[in-house]
Amino acid sequence: xxxxxxxxxxxxxxxxxxxxxxxxxxxxxxxxxxxxxxxxxxxxxxxxxxxxxxxxxxxxxxxxxxxxxxxxxxxxxxxxxxxxxxxxxxxxxxxxxxxxxxxxxxxxxxxxxxxxxxxxxxxxxxxxxxxxxxxxxxxxxxxxxxxxxxxxxxxxxxxxxxxxxxxxxxxxxxxxxxxxxxxxxxxxxxxxxxxxxxxxxxxxxxxxxxxxxxxxxxxxxxxxxxxxxxxxxxxxxxxxxxxxxxxxxxxxxxxxxxxxxxxxxxxxxxxxxxxxxxxxxxxxxxxxxxxxxxxxxxxxxxxxxxxxxxxxxxxxxxxxxxxxxxxxxxxxxxxxxxxxxxxxxxxxxxxxxxxxxxxxxxxxxxxxxxxxxxxxxxxxxxxxxxxxxxxx
Numbered sequence: 001x002x003x004x005x006x007x008x009x010x011x012x013x014x015x016x017x018x019x020x021x022x023x024x025x026x027x028x029x030x031x032x033x034x035x036x037x038x039x040x041x042x043x044x045x046x047x048x049x050x051x052x053x054x055x056x057x058x059x060x061x062x063x064x065x066x067x068x069x070x071x072x073x074x075x076x077x078x079x080x081x082x083x084x085x086x087x088x089x090x091x092x093x094x095x096x097x098x099x100x101x102x103x104x105x106x107x108x109x110x111x112x113x114x115x116x117x118x119x120x121x122x123x124x125x126x127x128x129x130x131x132x133x134x135x136x137x138x139x140x141x142x143x144x145x146x147x148x149x150x151x152x153x154x155x156x157x158x159x160x161x162x163x164x165x166x167x168x169x170x171x172x173x174x175x176x177x178x179x180x181x182x183x184x185x186x187x188x189x190x191x192x193x194x195x196x197x198x199x200x201x202x203x204x205x206x207x208x209x210x211x212x213x214x215x216x217x218x219x220x221x222x223x224x225x226x227x228x229x230x231x232x233x234x235x236x237x238x239x240x241x242x243x244x245x246x247x248x249x250x251x252x253x254x255x256x257x258x259x260x261x262x263x264x265x266x267x268x269x270x271x272x273x274x275x276x277x278x279x280x281x282x283x284x285x286x287x288x289x290x291x292x293x294x295x296x297x298x299x300x301x302x303x304x305x306x307x308x309x310x311x312x313x314x315x316x317x318x319x320x321x322x323x324x325x326x327x328x329x330x331x332x333x334x335x336x337x338x339x340x341x342x343x344x345x346x347x348x349x350x351x352x353x354x355x356x357x358x359x360x361x362x363x364x365x366x367x368x369x370x371x372x373x374x375x376x377x378x379x380x381x382x383x384x385x386x387x388x389x390x391x392x
Contacts, residue, residue, distance in 0.1 A: 002119050002120075003177050004115070004119055004177060004178050004179055005116055005119055005120075005128060005131055005132060006131075006177070007173050007174050007176075007177035007178045008112045008115065008116060008132045008135070008178075009131060009132050009134055009135040009138075010135065010169075010170050010173045010174070010177075011071070011075060011108060011112075011135065011170040011171075011173070011174055012108075012109070012112070012132055012133060012134075012135025012136050012139070013135035013136070013138050013139045013143060013166070013170070014075075014078065014135075014139075014143075014163065014166040014167045014169070014170040015078060015104075015105050015108060015109075015135070015136075015139075015167075015170075016135055016136035016137075016138075016139030016140065016143065016144075017139040017143030017144060017147055017163050017166060018078070018082055018101055018105075018160070018163045018167075019047065019105060019136075019139075020136075020139065020140055020143075020144045021143065021144045021147035021148060021151070021159055021163065022043050022044055022047065022098075023044065023144070023220060023221060023223055023224060023242075024144060024145075024147070024148030024151065024152075024223075024224050024238055024239060024242050025147075025148060025151045025152075025156045025159065025224075026040045026041060026043070026044075026221070026222070026224050026225065027040075027224050027225055027228065027235065028151055028152060028155075028156050029043065029094075029156055032155075032156065033090070033091040033094075035091060036354075037222065037225055037350075037353060038349075038350030038351070038353055038354050039091075039350075041221050041222065041346050041349065041350045041353075042095065042346070042347075042350070043094065043095065043098055044217070044221045044342065044343075044346040045221075045342065045343040045344075045346035045347050045350075046095050046098055046099055046102075046343070047098040047099065047101065047102040047105075048102065048339035048340070048341075048342035048343035048346065049099065049102065049339070049343050050098065050099035050100065050101065050102020050103045050105070050106070051102040051103070051105045051106035051335065051336065051338075051339035051342075052106065052336040052337075052339040052340045052343065053102075053103065053106070053336075054102060054103035054104065054105065054106030054107050055106030055107060055109070055110045055332040055333065055335040055336040055339070056106075056110075056329060056332045056333045056336050058103060058106065058107045059106075059107050059110040059111060059328055059329060059331075059332035060329055060332070062107065062111075063328060063329070066180070067111060067115060067178075068174075068178050068179070068180050070107065070111060071108070071111070071112075071174050071178060072171065072174055072175060074104045074107055074108045075104070075108075075167055075170055075171035075174055076171060077100065077101075077103065077104040078101055078104040078105070078108075078167045078170075078171075079164050079167040079168050079171060080100070081097055081098075081100040081101030081103075081104065082097070082101060082160050082161075082163045082164035082167060083160075083161075083164045084096070084097035084100065085097035085098060085101070085157075085160040086157050086158075086160040086161040086164060087157075088157075097160075102339070106332070106335055106336060106339065107332070109335045110328065110331050110332030110335045111328060111331075111332075112132055113129055113132070113312050113316065113331050113335075114316065114327060114328050114331050116128040116129050116131070116132045117129065117313070117316060123261065124261070125261075125313050125316070127257045127258065127261055127309075129257065129308075129309045129312050129313055130253055130254055130256065130257025130258075130308075130309040131257075133253055133305075133308050133309065133312075134250065134253055134254065136249075136253075136305070136308075137246065137249045137250040137252075137253045137305060138246075138250060139246075140242070140245065140246030140249045140250070140301070140305075141243065141246035141247050141249070141250050142243075142246070143163075143166070144242050144246060145239045145240065145242040145243040145246060146162075146239070147159040147162065147163065148224075148238060148239040148242055149239040150162055152235060152236065152238075152239065195322075195323050195326065196319070196323050196326050196329050196330045196333060197333070199318075199322045199323055201318050201322055201379070201382065202315065202318055202319065202322065202323070202330055202333070204375060204378065204379045204382070205311065205314055205315045205318060205334065205337075205379065206315075206333060206334060206336075206337040207337075207375050208269065208311065208372055208375045208376050208379065209311050209315075209334055209337035209338055209341060210337050210338075210340050210341040210344065211341065211368055211369070211371045211372035211375060212269075212272075212273055212276070212307055212311070212341065212369065212372040213337075213338050213339075213341030213342050213345060214341040214342075214344045214345035214348065214365075214368050214372075215276060215277070215280065215345065215365040215366065215367075215368035215369035215371075215372060216276065216280075216300075216304045216341075216345065216365065216369070217341065217342045217345030217346050217349065217365075218345040218346075218348050218349040218352065218361050218362075218364055218365035218368060219280060219283065219349060219361040219362045219365045220304070220345075221345065221346040221349045221350070221361075222349055222353060222358055222361055223242075223245075223297075224238050225358060226287055226358050226359075226361070227241055227287075227293065229358060230287045230288060230293075230358055230359060231287055231288065231289070231290050231293040232290060233290065241294060241297060244294060244297060244298050244301075245297050245298070245300070245301040246301065247298075247301070248297075248298045248299065248300070248301030248302045249301040249302065249304065249305045251302055252301060252302030252303060252304070252305055252306035253305050253306055253308060253309065255302065255306055256268060256272060256305075256306030256307055256308065256309050256310055257309035257310075259271065259306075259310070260309050260310040260313055260314075265310040265311070265313055265314035265317070266314070266376060266377075266379065266380035266383065267380075268307075268310040269307055269310045269311065269314070269376045270373060270376055270377060270380070272303050272306050272307040272310065273307065273369055273370075273372045273373035273376060274373055275299075275302075275303040276300075276303040276304060276307075276366075276369045276372075277366045277367075277369035277370045277373065278366070279296060279299050279300045279303055279366075280300070280362050280363065280365045280366035280369060281362070281363055281366035282296055283296045283297075283300065283362040284359055284360070284362035284363040284366075287359060287362065288359075308338075311334065311338075312331070312334060315330055315331060315333075315334040316330070316331055318330075319331065345365070345368070348364070348368075349361045349365075352364060
C-alpha cells in the first residue's frame with residue numbers, strides 16, 4: 001500500500017479520537033456543566049450534524065481545489081476546533097467548537113475515501129478504504145480509552161488539548177507524506193451534484209447507512225452511563241472497557257473490508273446488520289451483568305463498524321455507474337449519512353433515556369438495525385434485477 005494511504009490513516013486516527021472520545025466523557029461533562037445526560041449527549045449529535053453539513057457542502061465547494069491543499073486546510077481547522085473546545089468557557093461554546101471540528105471531519109472522509117480508492121487497483125478498493133478507516137478503529141483502541149482516562153483523571157479539557165496535539169502531528173504527517181499531484185476528480189456541475197440527491201439507488205444506500213449507524217448510536221452514545229449505572233462498573237473502569245470495544249472494532253473493520261472484497265458489499269452488509277441487531281438485542285439483557293456486558297460490548301464493536309468499508313465502497317460503485325461526474329459528492333453524502341445516523345441515534349437515545357431507561361436504548365437500537373438489514377436486502381434485489389436486465 002502507498003505511503004499516502006497511511007498518511008490518510010494517521011489523520012483519520014486524530015479525527016476518530018476527537019469524534020468518539022466524547023462518549024467516555026459524557027458523565028464528566030454533564031457533571032462539570034451541571035446539565036443532564038441527554039443534554040451532554042447533544043455533544044455527540046451536534047458534532048455529527050457538523051459532519052453531515054460539512055461533508056456534502058464543503059466537498060462540493062472545494063471540488064476544484066488541489067487535494068493536498070484541501071487535506072492540510074482541513075487538519076488546520078481540526079486543530080483550531082479542538083483548541084477552542086479546550087478553552088470553551090461554557091456548554092454552548094463547547095457545542096460550537098464540536099460543530100466546527102465536525103465540519104472538517106466531514107470533508108476529510110469524503111475526499112479521503114475517493115483518494116484511497118484511486119491509489120490502488122480496483123480489486124483492492126474496499127481494503128484500501130478499510131485501511132484508511134483503520135485510523136478510526138485504532139483511535140477507538142488507543143486514543144479513546146486514553147482520552148477517557150485523561151478526562152477522568154485530569155479533566156475533560158486536558159483531553160481536547162491532547163487531541164489538538166494529535167491533530168498537529170497528523171497535519172505534519174500529511175504535509176510530508178501526501179503527494180502534491182494527487183488525482184483530481186472531474187468537477188461536477190451543479191446539475192450533476194443535484195443528480196446525486198435525486199438518484200434513487202444512491203438514496204437507498206444512504207438510508208442503509210443512516211439506519212445502520214442510528215441503531216448503533218442509540219445505545220453507544222450512553223455506553224459510559226450504561227456501564228456505570230446498569231452494569232455497576234466504577235467510572236475508572238470505563239476506559240478499559242472502551243479499550244476492549246476498540247480492539248473488536250479494529251478486527252471488525254478489517255474483517256468487513258475483506259468480506260466486501262470477497263463476497264461483495266451486499267452480502268457483507270447483510271451479515272453485519274444481522275449480527276448487529278442480534279447483539280444489541282442481547283445487550284438489553286446482558287448489561288445487567290459485568291462479565292456478560294463486557295463480552296457483549298466486545299462482539300458489538302466488531303459488527304458496529306465492520307460495515308464501514310462495505311457501505312463506502314458500495315456508494316462509490318453505484319456513483320460511478322449512475323453519477324460518474326459526481327463521485328466525490330456522492331461519497332461526501334454517504335459520510336453525511338453516517339453522521340445523520342449518529343445524530344438521529346444520539347437524539348433518539350436521549351429521548352429514550354428521558355422517557356424510558358438506559359436499558360431500552362439497546363433493544364430499540366436493535367430494531368433500527370433490522371430496518372437497515374431490510375433496506376440492504378432490497379438494494380441487493382435491485383442489483384440482481386439490473387444484472388438480469390443487462391444480460392437480456
